[in-house]
Amino acid sequence: MNILLSSYSVNPYKGSEDAVGWNWTVTLSKMLPKANLFLVTKKFNEADTRKGLEELGLKNVKLIIVDVPDCLNWFREKHSAFHHMYYMLWQKYAYKWAKNSGIKFDIVHHITMGNYRITGSMYKLDAYSIFGPVGGGQTTPKSLKCYYKSQKIYESYRDLVNGIFLKLPSYKRKIRSFDKVYAVNKETKIAIQNAASINCDILPEIAINEELMSLEIEHTEKDCIEIIYLGRFIELKGLMLLLDVIKQIKTDNAFHFTLYGSGELENDMKQRIKDYQIEDIVSIGGEINHNDISNIYSSADIFVHPTFRDSAGVVFVEAMAHKLPLVALNQSFSSELCEHGCGLFVNTNQSKEEIIKEFAENIATLIEDSELRRKLGENGYKYANEELTVAHKFEIIYRDITDD
Numbered sequence: 001m002n003i004l005l006s007s008y009s010v011n012p013y014k015g016s017e018d019a020v021g022w023n024w025t026v027t028l029s030k031m032l033p034k035a036n037l038f039l040v041t042k043k044f045n046e047a048d049t050r051k052g053l054e055e056l057g058l059k060n061v062k063l064i065i066v067d068v069p070d071c072l073n074w075f076r077e078k079h080s081a082f083h084h085m086y087y088m089l090w091q092k093y094a095y096k097w098a099k100n101s102g103i104k105f106d107i108v109h110h111i112t113m114g115n116y117r118i119t120g121s122m123y124k125l126d127a128y129s130i131f132g133p134v135g136g137g138q139t140t141p142k143s144l145k146c147y148y149k150s151q152k153i154y155e156s157y158r159d160l161v162n163g164i165f166l167k168l169p170s171y172k173r174k175i176r177s178f179d180k181v182y183a184v185n186k187e188t189k190i191a192i193q194n195a196a197s198i199n200c201d202i203l204p205e206i207a208i209n210e211e212l213m214s215l216e217i218e219h220t221e222k223d224c225i226e227i228i229y230l231g232r233f234i235e236l237k238g239l240m241l242l243l244d245v246i247k248q249i250k251t252d253n254a255f256h257f258t259l260y261g262s263g264e265l266e267n268d269m270k271q272r273i274k275d276y277q278i279e280d281i282v283s284i285g286g287e288i289n290h291n292d293i294s295n296i297y298s299s300a301d302i303f304v305h306p307t308f309r310d311s312a313g314v315v316f317v318e319a320m321a322h323k324l325p326l327v328a329l330n331q332s333f334s335s336e337l338c339e340h341g342c343g344l345f346v347n348t349n350q351s352k353e354e355i356i357k358e359f360a361e362n363i364a365t366l367i368e369d370s371e372l373r374r375k376l377g378e379n380g381y382k383y384a385n386e387e388l389t390v391a392h393k394f395e396i397i398y399r400d401i402t403d404d
Contacts, residue, residue: 012052135311137188233263
């Protein structure tokens with residue numbers, strides 16, 4: 001059996017989309033040892049991916065490097081709009097290689113990038129075609145768009161592009177050409193189904209790493225509850241909203257926030273912390289080494305992620321692997337987590353002031369209720385280890401279409 005993995009983003013030593021591409025490669029190599037896997041990716045990934053394949057001894061994976069002409073490579077590192085242009089061009093070259101390879105593929109799987117608008121052309125091959133899981137249908141709640149400054153124009157542009165794509169006959173034709181389509185969240189599922197009138201199942205793209213599976217975690221009672229955020233300090237992640245929330249938390253119990261990360265908002269955040277006079281309960285932890293992440297999660301009591309429109313969020317799974325209850329906006333991947341009782345999630349169909357109030361109340365509730373923290377943490381731990389594994393996703397996607 002020949003399986004083509006279209007994985008523009010893949011890297012054994014990185015997170016996000018790169019980790020998604022790599023996790024699928026490793027899982028399929030192990031689950032389908034008799035299959036020939038053709039991993040198609042860009043030149044930028046070559047050195048790290050070859051190293052990772054050698055380290056794990058994945059003999060049934062053949063790395064195929066496809067690249068656009070060197071004179072156009074400068075597009076890749078520019079603004080995200082140019083990045084998408086580069087990616088669409090790369091998809092053309094990837095399909096050209098597959099078409100002219102002389103290989104009869106049995107399955108083609110478009111893995112990354114996980115953008116529902118950009119389908120590529122692999123569905124044209126005479127093979128069973130899989131698209132996703134993909135995201136991109138989620139949007140920032142209207143009442144929270146006031147937190148955007150530099151991002152405001154891009155968000156308007158993004159909303160416009162989403163609306164146009166879903167009406168294009170060419171997009172509808174392409175998405176219908178896949179044998180199976182998976183979305184990472186409800187918003188993307190609804191967008192695809194409304195546009196193309198096809199069945200689209202929800203399947204989160206993120207998965208728990210093997211080193212984080214079945215950790216032996218026990219959170220002890222503490223005099224001061226530690227609440228953490230991990231991620232970039234950018235407008236999209238909702239850090240300024242979080243600071244507004246922290247200012248409104250009302251409880252007699254001691255608590256402290258540590259915000260780990262860095263980015264363009266850091267100076268604004270420090271000034272806001274000073275203006276609100278909350279220096280004694282909020283600290284900027286800076287960037288952290290990958291080797292220290294587990295210790296940070298283990299020593300915390302609550303995880304907050306105020307992001308406005310992430311498709312999913314690897315940090316959610318990392319937090320759940322360490323039995324931390326979550327507090328976030330109830331949308332996108334968080335909606336799935338809410339249904340599984342992994343935390344307390346804020347209704348976004350209300351005003352900014354109401355969102356801030358509910359967010360603050362949710363945090364205060366968890367600060368004061370150790371039994372609820374334990375229960376929600378256990379729910380997330382169970383969900384992550386039973387359903388958010390790449391092996392579980394393999395069973396859903398591949399078991400019925402392979403002989404192995």
